[in-house]
Structures are given as C-alpha cells and as structure tokens.
Amino acid sequence: MATALDNTSSQVSVENAEATSYLEDLIGSELRIHTSDNRVFGGVLKCTDKDRNVILGVTYEYREPSAEAIRKAVEESGNPTAPVNWISRFVGLVVVPGEHIRKIELQEKYYGSGYA
Amino acid sequence: MTAPPPTNDTQSASLSDGHAHPSAPDVAQEPARPNGGIEAAHKTQLPLRLALRQQHVPKSRTVDITERFTKACSALKTGQLVKDEYFTLFESISAIEIMDPKMDSGMLQPGETLEDDYDVMRPLLPEELIGIIDQLLCFEMAWHQGYPLSQTLFTSIYIDRLLASNPRTIDDAQFTQKDAPETETPFLDILRAYCLGVIKSCDLVIAKVQSTDYYEEEDFVTQTFNRSLFPNLPVEDFVEMLDYTMDKVDSLPSEVNDSIRMAIKDRLYFRRQLLLALYLDLPPSELAGSWEPVLDSVNGMAVSAQLGQSVQSAFSTKIQRRLASTVPPRPIVELSFRDAVAQLKNIINDCSYASRLAAIPKLPAEYESFLWAFAARTPAPLCYPRAYMARILMDEEMQTPPSIPFADFETLVFPPHSPITDPADWHPVAEGSTSSPLSKARIARCLDLFTEQAGGPLYEYWTALCQNKCRLRRMLTRVVRTWDKLQTQAQAADLEIESALGDSDHREPCNPLSLWVQCKKTFMLEQIVLLGFETNIHLPGEYALMYTFLARIISRRARIIQPIIDSYGPVLRNLEAAEDTQKLDDVKERLRHIETLLHLAKGTSALAKALGDFYVVLASLDLIPRITLYEKSDEFNENQYQLRMRPFLGLGAEDNDEDIVPPLPSFNGKITRCLLRIRDPDEDIWSEIEDQVRIARVEISKVKAAGAGAVWASGVKEEWEKGVDGLLKSCVLLGLGIATFKDALKKADIEEFGWQWLKRLGVRVEVPEVGSAWRYLEGWRVPRIVRVEEKDGK
Numbered sequence: 049m050a051t052a053l054d055n056t057s058s059q060v061s062v063e064n065a066e067a068t069s070y071l072e073d074l075i076g077s078e079l080r081i082h083t084s085d086n087r088v089f090g091g092v093l094k095c096t097d098k099d100r101n102v103i104l105g106v107t108y109e110y111r112e113p114s115a116e117a118i119r120k121a122v123e124e125s126g127n128p129t130a131p132v133n134w135i136s137r138f139v140g141l142v143v144v145p146g147e148h149i150r151k152i153e154l155q156e157k158y159y160g161s162g163y164a
Numbered sequence: 165m166t167a168p169p170p171t172n173d174t175q176s177a178s179l180s181d182g183h184a185h186p187s188a189p190d191v192a193q194e195p196a197r198p199n200g201g202i203e204a205a206h207k208t209q210l211p212l213r214l215a216l217r218q219q220h221v222p223k224s225r226t227v228d229i230t231e232r233f234t235k236a237c238s239a240l241k242t243g244q245l246v247k248d249e250y251f252t253l254f255e256s257i258s259a260i261e262i263m264d265p266k267m268d269s270g271m272l273q274p275g276e277t278l279e280d281d282y283d284v285m286r287p288l289l290p291e292e293l294i295g296i297i298d299q300l301l302c303f304e305m306a307w308h309q310g311y312p313l314s315q316t317l318f319t320s321i322y323i324d325r326l327l328a329s330n331p332r333t334i335d336d337a338q339f340t341q342k343d344a345p346e347t348e349t350p351f352l353d354i355l356r357a358y359c360l361g362v363i364k365s366c367d368l369v370i371a372k373v374q375s376t377d378y379y380e381e382e383d384f385v386t387q388t389f390n391r392s393l394f395p396n397l398p399v400e401d402f403v404e405m406l407d408y409t410m411d412k413v414d415s416l417p418s419e420v421n422d423s424i425r426m427a428i429k430d431r432l433y434f435r436r437q438l439l440l441a442l443y444l445d446l447p448p449s450e451l452a453g454s455w456e457p458v459l460d461s462v463n464g465m466a467v468s469a470q471l472g473q474s475v476q477s478a479f480s481t482k483i484q485r486r487l488a489s490t491v492p493p494r495p496i497v498e499l500s501f502r503d504a505v506a507q508l509k510n511i512i513n514d515c516s517y518a519s520r521l522a523a524i525p526k527l528p529a530e531y532e533s534f535l536w537a538f539a540a541r542t543p544a545p546l547c548y549p550r551a552y553m554a555r556i557l558m559d560e561e562m563q564t565p566p567s568i569p570f571a572d573f574e575t576l577v578f579p580p581h582s583p584i585t586d587p588a589d590w591h592p593v594a595e596g597s598t599s600s601p602l603s604k605a606r607i608a609r610c611l612d613l614f615t616e617q618a619g620g621p622l623y624e625y626w627t628a629l630c631q632n633k634c635r636l637r638r639m640l641t642r643v644v645r646t647w648d649k650l651q652t653q654a655q656a657a658d659l660e661i662e663s664a665l666g667d668s669d670h671r672e673p674c675n676p677l678s679l680w681v682q683c684k685k686t687f688m689l690e691q692i693v694l695l696g697f698e699t700n701i702h703l704p705g706e707y708a709l710m711y712t713f714l715a716r717i718i719s720r721r722a723r724i725i726q727p728i729i730d731s732y733g734p735v736l737r738n739l740e741a742a743e744d745t746q747k748l749d750d751v752k753e754r755l756r757h758i759e760t761l762l763h764l765a766k767g768t769s770a771l772a773k774a775l776g777d778f779y780v781v782l783a784s785l786d787l788i789p790r791i792t793l794y795e796k797s798d799e800f801n802e803n804q805y806q807l808r809m810r811p812f813l814g815l816g817a818e819d820n821d822e823d824i825v826p827p828l829p830s831f832n833g834k835i836t837r838c839l840l841r842i843r844d845p846d847e848d849i850w851s852e853i854e855d856q857v858r859i860a861r862v863e864i865s866k867v868k869a870a871g872a873g874a875v876w877a878s879g880v881k882e883e884w885e886k887g888v889d890g891l892l893k894s895c896v897l898l899g900l901g902i903a904t905f906k907d908a909l910k911k912a913d914i915e916e917f918g919w920q921w922l923k924r925l926g927v928r929v930e931v932p933e934v935g936s937a938w939r940y941l942e943g944w945r946v947p948r949i950v951r952v953e954e955k956d957g958k
Binding site for chain 1: 222234271
C-alpha cells in the first residue's frame with residue numbers, strides 16, 4: 049500500500065517537475081493567445097499557474113476585421129481574396145484568465161531552413 | 165514595433181508534440197531553437213558546420229501548443245507559479261485582466277460592435293456643426309483640467325477619423341480614406357478645419373508643458389496614445405487653413421442665416437487666435453497682447469452657443485478600444501459649456517498675466533514677487549499657464565546681468581557701488597581701485613564660483629514657484645535643504661572674501677553671502693508654514709503652536725536683515741564726507757528698500773506672535789476645538805510634534821545660530837498662567853498680546869507707506885497692496901477680537917473655573933474658513949470673537 053502511494057506521489061512529482069521545466073522554458077518566449085471572444089494577444093510569457101492563467105508582457109491586441117470591413121474591401125478591390133488588415137493596438141501587460149483561452153500558439157524563431 | 169498579424173494557419177500543429185518523441189521525423193524541423201529548452205537529443209543532432217548553410221536572419225513560425233501547455237499547467241501544484249525570475253507580483257498588479265469588463269477596454273458585450281455606426285460623411289446641419297465644435301471645446305478644457313485625451317477629445321469620432329491613418333500632412337488628414345465624391349454641404353470641410361486646429365492646439369500645449377523642466381502627470385496628461393498630433397507641421401499652415409475656411413463661410417448658401425454664419429466665423433477665428441497665442445517660439449517681450457484677441461473671441465462664442473445643436477452620437481468611448489492604452493476603459497468626461505468657457509477664460513487670463521513678467525523691472529527680487537503673486541492666483545492656474553509662466557521665466561531675455569543669483573545677492577546684501585561687487589572694480593588695474601589688484605581678482609573669482617553654486621538652488625526655488633500650492637509647499641521643504649547646503653559654500657566664500665579684503669576699510673556686512681542665503685532660506689520657511697495654513701494642513705488645535713513657530717522664524721529673519729542695515733552706516737558717512745550725491749542717493753534708496761523689508765519682518769513677526777498667544781489663551785479655555793493632536797494633558801505629543809516639524813528639523817545647524825526648530829514648547833505653564841490670571845483683563849498677558857498687535861500695525865503701516873516698489877514688488881503692485889491691506893485688516897480684526905474678549909471677561913460674573921464659567925462668558929470663537937469674508941489673507945487665520953446671546957448659550 050505504502051509503496052503504491054509512494055509510486056503515485058513520486059509519479060506526480062516527476063510529472064510536476066517535467067511540467068515545470070517545460071513551462072519554465074517557455075517563459076520569455078513569444079506567445080499568441082486566442083481568447084474566447086476571437087481576439088488574439090501576442091506578447092511575451094511572464095507567468096502562468098495551475099489554472100492556466102497567463103500573464104503576457106509587451107502585448108499587442110489583434111482583432112479580426114469586421115465582416116462589414118471585409119465585404120467593403122472585397123467590393124472595392126473586386127478581389128475576393130483582398131487582404132484586410134487586422135486591427136491591432138498596444139495593450140502592455142495583461143492577464144488572460146485560463147477559462148477564456150481558446151488556443152495557445154508559440155512564435156518560434158529559427159535560423160535558416162534547418163539542416164534537414 | 166508592431167508584431168505581424170497572426171495567421172490562423174495550423175500547418176505546424178503537428179510539431180507541438182515533437183519534443184515528446186525525439187525520434188519522430190518532424191523533430192528535424194526544430195533545429196537550433198534559440199530559446200533552448202529542447203531536450204539534449206536536439207543538441208546532439210546539430211550538425212557541426214551549421215554556419216555554412218545557416219541564414220542569420222531568424223525566421224518565425226507559429227506552433228500550436230495548446231494541448232501541451234494545458235497539460236503542463238494542470239500538472240502544476242495549486243499556488244505554484246511558473247514565472248520570469250525578474251517578474252514580480254508587484255508588477256503583476258498593474259496587468260490588465262482580459263475579459264474583465266471593468267478592466268479590459270477591448271472586451272465587447274454580446275452583440276456589441278467595435279466600430280460605431282456613426283457616418284462621418286453624412287451631411288451636417290449648420291446647427292450641428294456649432295454643437296460639435298462647442299462640445300469639442302468642452303472636451304479640450306476637460307483635458308486641460310487633467311483628464312486624458314482618451315476620455316475627452318479622442319472620444320470624437322471626427323478627430324479619430326482624422327488621426328487614425330497617422331497623417332503626416334494636413335492634406336492626408338481626411339475623414340475618409342477613399343476619394344469621396346464632393347459633398348454638397350461645406351460644413352464638413354469647416355468641421356475638418358476646426359478639428360485640425362484643435363489637434364494642433366493640443367500639440368502646442370503638450371510641447372509647452374513638456375518643455376518645462378518639471379511637471380507632473382497627475383496635473384496634466386500629455387499622453388497621446390500613440391497618435392501623432394502634427395508636431396512637425398508649422399502653426400502657420402493651420403492658421404492659413406483656418407483663414408481660408410473663414411473666407412469660405414462667406415460663400416455659404418444664402419439659406420444659412422447671418423447669426424449662424426457669425427457663430428461659425430467666431431469659432432474659426434477663436435481657434436486661429438488661440439493657435440497664434442499658443443505658438444511656442446515668441447520671445448517674452450512680444451507675448452504681451454497675444455491673449456486679448458483670444459479673450460475677445462471667446463465672448464462672441466459664449467453668446468452664440470445657444471444656436472448649436474448637440475450631436476451626442478459623434479462622440480464615443482468605443483474609440484478607446486483602438487487607442488494604445490494600458491488602462492481600463494473610462495467614461496467620457498462631462499463638462500458643461502459654461503464651465504468650459506469659464507475655464508478657458510481662466511487659462512487666457514493666467515497666461516496673459518504671466519506674459520506681464522516681461523514688462524516688469526529686470527531684477528530677480530521683482531521676479532520673485534511676481535512669481536509669488538502668480539502662485540497665489542485664485543482659482544489656481546492650470547498646468548498650461550504654469551508651464552507658460554515657467555517658459556517665460558527661463559527665457560534668455562529675462563536674464564539679469566551679470567547673472568540672476570549675482571544680481572539677487574548684490575541687491576539684497578551689498579550697498580550699491582560696493583567695491584566688492586562693482587564690475588568696474590574687477591579689473592586688476594582699475595583706476596581708483598582701493599584694494600590691491602591681486603585681492604580684487606581673488607574676490608571676483610570667489611563671487612563667480614559662488615554665483616555658479618547658487619544657480620541651482622535658486623533655479624529650484626523658482627521652479628517650485630511655478631507649481632500649484634500643495635506641490636509648492638512640498639517642494640519648498642526640499643528646496644530649503646538645498647539652500648541649507650548652499651550655506652556652507654556661502655560661508656566658505658565669505659571667509660575667502662574677508663581674507664582677500666584684509667584690513668581694508670570697507671565695512672561691508674560681515675559674511676554677506678551667508679546673510680543672503682539665510683535671508684532667502686528663512687523666507688522660504690515662513691512660506692512653508694503660511695502655505696500650511698492656506699492649504700488647510702494645520703488644524704485649529706495646532707494654530708497656537710504654528711503661529712508661535714512662525715513668529716520665531718520671522719523674527720529670525722529680522723535679525724538677519726539688521727546687520728545688513730547696520731553696514732550702511734559707514735557707507736553713508738563715507739559718501740557724505742566725499743559729497744558724492746549721486747552715489748549717496750543710490751545708497752539711501754537701497755537702504756529704504758532694506759529697511760522696509762525689516763519693517764515687514766518685524767510687523768509680521770509681531771502679528772504671528774500675537775496670534776499664537778491669543779490661540780494659546782483660547783485653547784486653554786477650550787474655546788477652540790481641541791483635536792486629537794492634543795493629548796489629555798493639553799500638551800502636544802512629542803512624536804506628533806516631531807512629525808509636524810519634520811520639514812524644519814536639522815535645518816540651520818550651520819547658521820552659528822540656534823536650531824530653527826525649538827524644543828517642544830510647553831504651553832502648560834502658559835495655559836495655567838492664563839487660567840489663573842486671565843480673569844483679570846488688566847493682566848500682563850493681555851498687555852503683551854496687545855503690544856504685539858500694536859507693533860504689527862505700526863510696522864506694517866510703515867511698509868504700506870513705503871509702497872510696493874520698496875520691497876521690489878512694483879510689477880505686482882495691485883496684488884501686493886491687497887496683501888498689505890489684508891495684513892493690516894488682520895491686525896484690526898485681532899485687536900477687535902481681543903477687545904471683545906476682554907470686555908466679556910469684565911462683564912462676566914465669574915466665580916469659579918470650568919464650563920459654568922465659560923458659559924457665563926457669553927462668547928464664541930469662529931475661525932474663518934476658506935472663502936470667508938473674514939479671512940483677509942489665506943495664511944493668516946484671525947479668530948473672530950462673537951458674542952452669544954443668553955438664549956443661545958443654553
């Protein structure tokens with residue numbers, strides 16, 4: 049019994065150590081967080097916790113152009129794939145509560161085309 | 165600066181699990197990730213001669229890590245934070261919480277749209293044009309009062325459209341980006357011109373405020389939310405545009421009636437004049453008169469405001485969602501047009517007042533009087549007029565030769581034509597020079613050095629004078645410390661001068677530079693105490709203490725001025741003997757100034773003393789509220805005393821004089837004495853107080869007779885005379901109060917102490933509040949003794 053418990057707890061601590069190390073590595077990298085209201089926040093990961101609350105620094109808020117704006121752009125250009133800019137603004141330091149996070153993306157930087 | 169807009173592509177989503185399976189083929193696509201954190205497996209796969217094929221410009225791609233991230237988070241312990249080691253919880257407090265309607269300015273309520281559906285290209289009625297213009301003025305004034313642009317002018321959809329595309333030129337700034345068909349209503353063009361004028365005005369105001377060396381964001385928000393307000397375009401372009409637009413008003417269709425035409429023209433003209441007045445680069449001497457045309461045009465606008473028709477939908481808080489902002493959304497600030505006009509007039513009057521500085525006699529002492537008068541203006545000048553004042557003050561044109569500190573101490577402590585400060589005497593071989601060339605050079609060098617050292621403290625002092633009253637008081641407490649340090653340097657300079665003079669027969673005041681520093685310093689201390697009364701920092705229970713302290717500081721200044729006056733005696737005798745009438749007149753004139761300063765110091769010190777003593781009497785009889793600051797023993801608590809005296813503690817240690825802060829005065833003895841003797845109206849305590857009031861009246865009357873010019877306040881004669889009259893009235897009121905009180909004592913049939921006793925006295929004490937007609941001067945609170953009818957007493 050005791051061994052089983054020890055196993056579970058050691059398993060938990062191993063999992064925790066792995067998770068911590070993974071998340072610690074992500075600190076300082078650029079994330080894009082999609083929220084439940086279809087906005088995207090791009091910023092640098094500062095802090096996170098068990099509830100997946102995320103604090104981003106130097107954050108920009110991006111918002112999809114409205115359907116109206118897309119329709120106008122298409123109409124004006126006559127091109128059904130006309131580019132429409134996302135609406136962006138600087139918002140600084142933000143907390144995104146875990147419950148509102150829909151998707152997390154990592155902005156990776158790499159050099160060259162790889163060695164493959 | 166802006167990150168590239170995100171793409172929705174999920175092409176590399178499969179990579180997200182890559183780390184977990186080092187052998188998976190797509191791991192190869194995750195080469196040298198600079199952030200590290202990749203398992204050792206990656207590193208071992210790095211080719212040795214990577215540089216050959218590597219491009220050194222980083223590419224970026226987006227990887228979906230939702231699942232991995234979520235899983236990792238859930239494995240964390242409750243309360244465990246994974247964070248940047250330099251990121252503090254303190255810092256996190258300032259973070260905006262997304263999706264919290266109170267904090268997240270970008271959050272949309274269900275069904276809410278980001279954009280307003282207000283059509284900026286819709287034809288405007290002339291009445292609406294006037295309404296919008298007037299509303300813009302309200303917002304502009306609210307901004308001047310200290311609200312950010314995001315809550316005021318930037319809520320205008322018209323202004324937002326003009327600035328949204330980050331225009332560089334006037335032509336770039338259009339309500340709509342498309343080549344819109346020519347509109348039939350010319351009112352939109354007029355509105356556009358006016359809006360551009362408003363934007364440029366803001367730019368000029370911000371530039372002026374930021375050009376001063378000291379301003380506080382709590383008074384005025386210079387933040388433009390990343391929007392550029394045409395800082396590089398000359399004002400002339402905007403003025404020209406407004407002129408052109410005014411011409412167009414004449415060619416408006418005939419159905420627009422004349423009063424409306426006039427109203428529109430008035431507004432455009434006002435904006436034009438305002439732009440000219442706000443213009444930055446005029447020398448102070450040319451500023452006079454630049455504000456009168458603005459004031460004239462405001463009056464016209466105020467009359468025609470009722471023609472306007474407000475268009476509330478042309479303003480929206482939603483614009484805040486698109487402004488670069490780290491603060492939660494805030495409501496639009498409401499300011500009525502009447503208040504806005506009043507505010508505008510205050511700004512104009514304050515600026516116009518400040519521009520008078522250029523016309524007053526060029527003497528630092530005159531400048532200082534002017535600055536004090538400006539600081540005392542009510543309502544208190546807003547941030548812009550203060551910045552305007554500071555800019556004029558610091559202009560090169562306002563320099564007093566040879567330099568401001570030099571001119572200041574030269575006037576205050578040295579008699580005119582003193583061989584020490586007379587430039588004619590500086591030349592080593594000047595004719596008639598009485599001391600050896602060598603010692604002259606030493607003195608000149610020493611004065612030069614000291615002038616340089618005094619520049620900073622004097623500049624700080626004047627900068628403080630351009631702030632509002634509360635900040636002025638706080639800043640003065642710091643400036644005084646700088647002056648305390650300057651004292652040491654002054655003493656060194658004095659020693660040097662004395663040794664250079666050797667045994668020559670110039671009987672200058674001993675230690676002239678120290679005297680100057682002390683004189684300035686004690687004046688500042690007086691003002692700190694008086695500002696404490698003005699800003700209601702001192703509570704009635706402390707009045708006795710603070711006025712007694714004030715009397716102590718002022719009498720100290722009188723003692724500093726005395727040796728300056730004494731030093732004039734030999735100078736006068738020498739000149740009389742030499743029959744040099746020209747110089748004699750100069751010296752006599754200057755002596756009159758210094759004597760007036762002494763009278764003022766003696767008078768105010770006596771008044772403060774009398775007030776302090778009278779308050780002790782009143783406090784001892786419980787006639788003014790004893791507040792918590794007094795402990796049960798009626799004594800001021802030592803700790804509280806230290807706290808109240810903190811600005812003054814430790815000052816003046818180098819003065820070879822006693823410390824400025826006396827040990828905690830014990831009023832106990834005095835109060836007991838009062839209680840025992842006060843019943844006898846012929847008692848000493850009364851004659852002491854009455855003597856002080858009399859001295860105050862006599863001395864201040866002498867000051868009044870000498871006039872504003874005698875204390876270097878000729879630039880603010882009117883205000884100065886009002887101040888001296890206020891002092892005299894305060895003396896009269898105090899004398900009257902004492903008489904009433906004594907009379908009541910005489911009449912009262914007093915047999916024992918205590919409340920019974922007080923009731924039978926039949927008087928009440930009123931300490932005039934702010935704005936009371938009995939408060940002749942803000943800093944001098946003279947208690948009023950009011951007789952209470954018998955029925956009121958019960």
